[in-house]
Amino acid sequence: MIFHAFLIKYAEIAIKGKNRYIFEDALVKQMNIALSKVEGEFEVKKEQGRIYVFCPEQYDYDETVEALQHVFGIVGICPVVIYEDQGFEQMAKDVVSYMKNCHPNYDGSFKVYTRRAKKSYPITSMEVSAELGGRILDEFPDASVDVHEPDLTLSVEIRDKIYVYSQTIKGAGGMPIGTNGKAMLLLSGGIDSPVAGYMIAKRGVKIDAVYFHAPPYTSERAKQKVVDLAKQVAKYSGPIRLHVVNFTDIQLYIYDQCPHDELTIIMRRYMMRIAEHFAKESKCLGLITGESIGQVASQTLQSLAATNEVCTLPVYRPVIGFDKQEIVERSWEIGTYETSIQPFEDCCTIFVAKHPVTKPNLNVIHRSETKLEEKIDELMKTALETVEIIEVE
Amino acid sequence: MEAYFDNSATTRCFEEVKDIVVKTMMEDFGNPSAMHQKGVDAERYVKESATTLAQILKVTDKEILFTSGGTESNNLALIGGALANKRSGNHIITTAVEHAAVSQPVAFLQEQEFEVTILPVDEQGVVKLDALEKALRPDTILVSTMMVNNETGAVMPVEKIGAMIQEKCPKALYHVDAIQAFGKYRIYPKKWNIHLLSVSSHKIHGPKGVGFLYINSKAKVQPLILGGGQQNGMRSGTDNVPGIAGLGVAAKMMYQNFDEKVEHLYQLKERMAEGLSKIDDVVINGMPVREGAPHILSVSFLGIRSEVLLHTLEDRNIYVSAGSACSSHKRKPSATLSAMGMSNAQIENTVRISFSEENTFEEVDYCLEVLNEVLPMLKRYARR
Numbered sequence: 001m002i003f004h005a006f007l008i009k010y011a012e013i014a015i016k017g018k019n020r021y022i023f024e025d026a027l028v029k030q031m032n033i034a035l036s037k038v039e040g041e042f043e044v045k046k047e048q049g050r051i052y053v054f055c056p057e058q059y060d061y062d063e064t065v066e067a068l069q070h071v072f073g074i075v076g077i078c079p080v081v082i083y084e085d086q087g088f089e090q091m092a093k094d095v096v097s098y099m100k101n102c103h104p105n106y107d108g109s110f111k112v113y114t115r116r117a118k119k120s121y122p123i124t125s126m127e128v129s130a131e132l133g134g135r136i137l138d139e140f141p142d143a144s145v146d147v148h149e150p151d152l153t154l155s156v157e158i159r160d161k162i163y164v165y166s167q168t169i170k171g172a173g174g175m176p177i178g179t180n181g182k183a184m185l186l187l188s189g190g191i192d193s194p195v196a197g198y199m200i201a202k203r204g205v206k207i208d209a210v211y212f213h214a215p216p217y218t219s220e221r222a223k224q225k226v227v228d229l230a231k232q233v234a235k236y237s238g239p240i241r242l243h244v245v246n247f248t249d250i251q252l253y254i255y256d257q258c259p260h261d262e263l264t265i266i267m268r269r270y271m272m273r274i275a276e277h278f279a280k281e282s283k284c285l286g287l288i289t290g291e292s293i294g295q296v297a298s299q300t301l302q303s304l305a306a307t308n309e310v311c312t313l314p315v316y317r318p319v320i321g322f323d324k325q326e327i328v329e330r331s332w333e334i335g336t337y338e339t340s341i342q343p344f345e346d347c348c349t350i351f352v353a354k355h356p357v358t359k360p361n362l363n364v365i366h367r368s369e370t371k372l373e374e375k376i377d378e379l380m381k382t383a384l385e386t387v388e389i390i391e392v393e
Numbered sequence: 394m395e396a397y398f399d400n401s402a403t404t405r406c407f408e409e410v411k412d413i414v415v416k417t418m419m420e421d422f423g424n425p426s427a428m429h430q431k432g433v434d435a436e437r438y439v440k441e442s443a444t445t446l447a448q449i450l451k452v453t454d455k456e457i458l459f460t461s462g463g464t465e466s467n468n469l470a471l472i473g474g475a476l477a478n479k480r481s482g483n484h485i486i487t488t489a490v491e492h493a494a495v496s497q498p499v500a501f502l503q504e505q506e507f508e509v510t511i512l513p514v515d516e517q518g519v520v521k522l523d524a525l526e527k528a529l530r531p532d533t534i535l536v537s538t539m540m541v542n543n544e545t546g547a548v549m550p551v552e553k554i555g556a557m558i559q560e561k562c563p564k565a566l567y568h569v570d571a572i573q574a575f576g577k578y579r580i581y582p583k584k585w586n587i588h589l590l591s592v593s594s595h596k597i598h599g600p601k602g603v604g605f606l607y608i609n610s611k612a613k614v615q616p617l618i619l620g621g622g623q624q625n626g627m628r629s630g631t632d633n634v635p636g637i638a639g640l641g642v643a644a645k646m647m648y649q650n651f652d653e654k655v656e657h658l659y660q661l662k663e664r665m666a667e668g669l670s671k672i673d674d675v676v677i678n679g680m681p682v683r684e685g686a687p688h689i690l691s692v693s694f695l696g697i698r699s700e701v702l703l704h705t706l707e708d709r710n711i712y713v714s715a716g717s718a719c720s721s722h723k724r725k726p727s728a729t730l731s732a733m734g735m736s737n738a739q740i741e742n743t744v745r746i747s748f749s750e751e752n753t754f755e756e757v758d759y760c761l762e763v764l765n766e767v768l769p770m771l772k773r774y775a776r777r
Contacts, residue, residue, distance in 0.1 A: 216705040216707070
């Protein structure tokens, strides 16, 4: 069966009152971005409270559906067959042939739901539904009509042409990117942070990212891995501006000056400071991390409090209550897992102490950080100035 | 300055190799199996290459079988050799320091219910002959050892092994993985009782994706790649004419002025080893410099993770290889170095420096200079 169009269902954004058009426009924009990667000219059209994608004559159905499934804000994707309006008799034939094609030998319950966008159509919606239901029953003797809880709803929309659909493919849900501002993701190369980025992006937030690179302790391949992860997240979130910060000198300086068991905490405090700098610079409204309580020493409540203290922007931690396995499952679903588990060290693990503090005392941390006073400002400045920006699409 | 010291991983193609590869792609591009003149022209390159290689090994042209490289040669020798001879016995012998392209096919054969004995090595990485003597049995059908170890440059006594097999198990096939040895040693399979010998082209400045297996005319080997029956049915698939032609030229060049080139390699290695020995906490692994292979030097920089050193050197355009890395992600430590009795900590600190005839003394000096500069900093920031 060849589908000529897709009807896009969106739930949440339909209830946003006067702001509705903002959300719809954002959704159309994101759909256009997603479809631009599929071969062929697609037309995304907003008409009478619905969004349609009109397909070119030749196109790859699976690829198109997959692209649409990556767009946040879409709840369902209904493949539509469009017939010319050549009178009711022809419409009835078309609808029956649609049923034969899409649901051969159908034997469950169904109902026909008709909507007349063209109010001048001579027969009312109710009458059309009833008549079409009858014609279908004639052809499918084992099927039955149930108008309350049908297994199958066959929708017929009468416009300048006749639109018929009955399937709904699940969309990504959430809200369209760009409707809820922008936030800065601390992307590490592990399993958690890409999932965290995905989850925030799903709520309509545009994502930028920062990665801490520590050559020669971390390799070019580790950096490439992070770019690959950003690419995968960008399939959902749209383009990501990735900031690659050379963190080596700061890390070594902390290593030289501070107690070793506090290294990770102090390091993470500096990472947050740097991330916040770039966040503010690019007008982000928050930071995003993949932290989950108790997963490692730096993610106990005490440690989280210690790293959180240096930030003025809110820090969003969408996987905070997830078990590792739950995060792994999500990363499978969004397609980042296989990249995440490639064995390249990130800069968090290279100098990690055998027994890092798990309950850092803020006063102690502050005192340790005073030992960095001599050079840290200069090192921070250099790190900020030498940032490498990669536009990931 | 750039110093490429990872020649055991791969080498740069010789100019002359490039020329013949281009020629066989653009001018004499025919399929050697075709009946017309274009086919005949192309076939000439394949024959010529076989002749060159046969002359180097002192074997006949027909005993040269072209493959896609060292890994395929090893797979064919082991799996093809074992399957063709399983009526005579069930026992296979190999060593603990083989490349994965040997140890994995052997593991596969073990799953197919062949019995496998793995010979230990001494602390220099050389296989123990007395262990071999004990392992050889009437039902041994195949013995496989490398000639030069890819990680340490240890040289196995293949001539002695061949003689021992000849004496104790005259029916058994002897396979030698000569991928790191060909071009650095004169190898005479017939004299040494070697029946199967694997060689790769890109380790000797030839193109990648091609190699050969010497198969003694009397040795039985079952083909693994079936199809159009090329190469007398031993390995189907259209001949890789550019690769084969390039391999022939590369091999010929490797054995021109051979003794001088080997001496040059030893001098490079000696100069490097001497410079390294003046640095604290540096251990040179394997055999004494002049006894090991001329082009491979295994060095441990105690307290410095090899991967970090590798990236530091890379930053200065010096390229070496790290045997194993990333202990935190549970990548396995090198089996070869473990078999020599090296601790995991030292294995993590071990890099391989491997030379080619194109390397210069200036490059060695540059590398030593950089090492002297960066090692103190790297040592200061070692994992506590």
